[in-house]
Amino acid sequence: MAENSAAETAPAKKGKLKLIILLTVVVMLAIALSIAGTLWFLGGGLPGMGDDATAEDEIAEEPFVPSVYLDIGKALVTTVQGEGRQRYAQAYVALGATDAQALAAAKLHMPLIRSQLVMVLGNSSYTALQTPEGRQGLVENMLTTVNQVLEQEGEPAVNRVLFRNFVVQ
Template sequence: MAENSAPEATPAKKGKLKLIILVTLVVILAIALSVAGTLWFLGGGLPGMGDDAQAEDNMAVETFVPTAYLNIEKALVTTVQGEGRQRYAQAYVAFGATDPQALVAAKLHMPLIRSQLVMVLGSSSFAELQTPEGRQGLAESMLATVNQVLEQEGEPSVNQVLFKNFVVQ
């Protein structure tokens, strides 16, 4: 009888092994489908199934272009309108642009740009230059003036006018 019970145990072990392998495969398949479904809904598609040209266009859009800067070495100094007194304003400025050609053009036309910036600074009032909002407005006016000069000369525009140092007294 011992011989008869041994052959019956082997098919039972094979049945359990098949069941364990089948359950493992079902669990792995469920996990894979869950991940694929998540990627589909959150990412708009599965990796490798999108249009390659569209992916290249997205890469081109996301390219980072750093800003380059041009420091104006000499300060802009002028008198400003005060409360019955003569007041002075001094500003060290820098230009920022993503197109390096704009900075080369600004350097080339610096005498005209400096002249126009001194006019803009001199037309400001002492009271408005003491507030952060007034200085921000001055920076925006200076940016418009610089870009107007560059546009007249047929050059690309700058993106920023930055104050490195600013004093009113």
């Protein structure tokens, strides 16, 4: 009888070991499926199973091109009409572009550009220049004016007009 009890305990331990290994494999499989499902729902996809359009977008993405700036050295000073009396406006302006040729062309045609910018500033309203929206509108008008001058001369356009300093009194 002693032999029977020893023979019965050995298969029971072997069965428990198989059960533990099977449960460990099932838990690991559940964790792996959970991670894969989370990645798929978040749109990241699984590694190696990327979308072809996403890969093409990454390749087609243009490299970063830094902006280059040209300061208009002297201030643009003019009078503006406001509340029945003459007021003064002074603006230090810079031009920004990603193409250095556009700024070289702007530097070449600076007398004409300055003249046009002074006229745009002089045609502005004193009350409009006191608001952020009015100053933003002035920037847009100045950008349009600069690009019109450059277009007339057959040169590339600039991207931005920036105020370095702006005073209305």
